Amino acid sequence: MMLDKEFVISEIDPRIYGSFIEQLGRAVYGGIYEPNHPTADENGFRQDVIDLVKQLQVPIIRYPGGNMVSAYNWEDGIGPKEERPHRLELAWRVTETNQVGTNEFMDWSKAVGSEAMMAVNLGTRGIDAARSLLEYCNHPGGTYWSELRKQHGYEQPHKIKTWCLGNEMDGPWQIGQKTAYEYGRLAAETGKAMRQVDPTIELVSCGSSGSGMPTFPEWEATTLEHTYEFADYISLHQYYGNRDDDTANYLANSLDMDNFINTVIATCDYMKAKKRSKKTINLSFDEWNVWFHSNDQDNKLEPWAIAPPQLEDIYTFEDAILVGSMLNTLLKHSDRVKIACMAQLVNVIAPIMTETGGGIWKQSIFYPYYYTSVYGRGVALNPIIISPKYDSKDYTDVPYLDSSVVYNEENDELVIFAVNRHLQNRLKVDVDIRSFDGFEIVEHVVLENEDAKAVNTLRNEQVKPHSQGLSFIEDDKLVGVLPKMSWNMIRLQKSNQ
Incomplete structure (x- = not known):
């Protein structure tokens, strides 16, 4: 691998480390909000959850959905709590008590030091409700x-x-599903009205619900015909799962994510050329994660319960490795991906899990998210990588080494995030760092485990990092030894001497 200070991809927008809280399952009730919990503050928010979210340094959090927003009346969640209605929530077929709404979420997001990313209902509602919520x-x-x-x-x-501007409006599961033309027109007119209320806002137009949608990327092209003038970003959503229990193939899924991003960029730039516009549409990858473990359990839930345990995936060690590679992919596209949201943050396909009335713990995916968020601030560099490769069921020429690099000039810090996808062998990586003269290794953090299916629970943390990684510097070269199937962070700082 070769690095140089001049190999700059882009300044990293901190919002690339965003997350998502939806009124779904125990994300809110029993997650961030539990008035009877021993740690609850005066607003009913769990302080133990606040503390862990603050550790992650999440800069922006999307709310209130997600599928839920497409039939949500925002007015139900404001005013005196005792007067708020219970509603049938159609997306997830539960009963929504509306004890947490817009103002409560804003209180909580401030408590964790995050901005809010608000979604409006373009399923059952539209221009009028959106402009009123903004006002x-x-x-x-x-x-x-x-x-x-x-x-x-x-x-x-x-x-x-x-x-x-809405959520996944092309999905047949969506309340108020639209054709690309229908959505494009509604989103454009909604955006126009919202900009009249507040010209300073940024708007995200809905992209396809995933790269596997039959209309992708025609949906992006058609909707942008209408929304290009008003939107600043277009959204991307993608989840992966090891349903075939093929680890080598599973860990290669970040290549699919890379292709997805490149295709959306190409579509946006085609529309820019077609419109002869000087404006560039950037990307908001506002739903991404692993999601498949809880599917069978979720199908057995009885409808109309209040805050049932939905989408509570328990993540394995191999899930954490893929999440690390997905974060690498986002960083390598930081010139166009300006916002990204790990979906979600607490209990629902989340890095943080809670026991209602009880404790809290970090899932395996917490760790790559934590280290990349905390130390991945600055500019993303483009490393020149030569790596051995392998083929899998769905992919060819998969590099065993997957890496992203961040240079923080203000802190005189260079951070290398690296994944070894090899399931049996360690990987020796030689990094040419001659343009970083005087830099020394501060730490080499490793996430490794002999059991690809190891998980964390409240009482047993099997997947956690250590700082005994093997790396050293000699002759303007950083040598790092990456254990088999591992996620690594090698952090260097300029010596004061």
């Missing part, structure tokens, strides 16, 4: 909705900057 949240005062916010105890506007 409620962002307008200073003197109007119906802004004064109502003040009556609810929020004198100052929330000043939410980033807004999603």
Whole structure:
């Protein structure tokens, strides 16, 4: 591998380390919000959850959905809690109590040091509800909705900057599914109205629900015909799962993610050329993760329960390795991917799990997310990598070495994130760092395990990193030894001497 300070991809937008909280399962009720929990604060939020989320340094959190938003009446979640209605929530077929709504979420996001990324309902509603929600949240005062916010105890506007124009509107599972033309027209007119209310906001247009959709990427091209003028970003969603129990093939899925991103970039740039526009549409990868473990369990749930345990995937060691590679992929596209949200944050396909009324623990995927978020700030560099490769069921020429590199000039810090996909052999990596004269290794963190299916529980943490990685510097070269099937972070800093 060769590195140079001049091999810059882009300044990394911190929002690439965002996450997602949906009114789904125990993400909110029993997750972030549990008034009777021993650690609950005066607003009913679990302090142990707040503390772990703050560790992750999550810069932006998407809310309230997700599929849920497409039939959500935001007005149900404001005002006195005792007056809020219980509703049938159609996306996940549960009963929504509305005890947490817009203002409560804004309180919580501030408590964890995060911005909010708000989604509007373009399934059962549209322009009017969206502009009213924006007025409620962002307008200073003197109007119906802004004064109502003040009556609810929020004198100052929330000043939410980033807004999603609906969610997965091409999906047949979506309440209010639209054709590309129908969505494009509605999103454009909604965006136009919202910009009239607050010209400072950023808007995210819905992309395809996934790269496997039959309309992809025609959906992107058609919707952008209408939304290009108003949108700043287009969304991408992707989940992976090792359903065939083929680890080598599973760990190669980040190549599919890379191709997905490249295809969306090409489609956006085609539309830029077609419109002869000077504006560039960037990407918001606002749902990504591993999701498949809980599918059978979720199919057995009885409908209309309150906050049942839905989508509670228990993640394995191999899931953490793939998550590490997905983070690498996002960093390698940081010139166009400006926002990304691991879906989700607590209990629901999440790095953090809680026991209702009890403890809290870190899932295996917590660790690559934590280290990349905390230490992956600065500029992304483009490493020149020569790696042995393998073929799998769905992929050819899969590099055993997957890596991203971040240079933080302010802190004089160079960070290499590296995955060894080889299931049997360690990988010796030689890194030419001659342009980083005087840099020394601070730590080499390794996530490894003999059992690909090892998991963490409240009382038994089988998957956790150690700092005894083998790496050293000699003759302007960093030599790192990556254990078989491992995620690694090698952090260097410039010596003061």
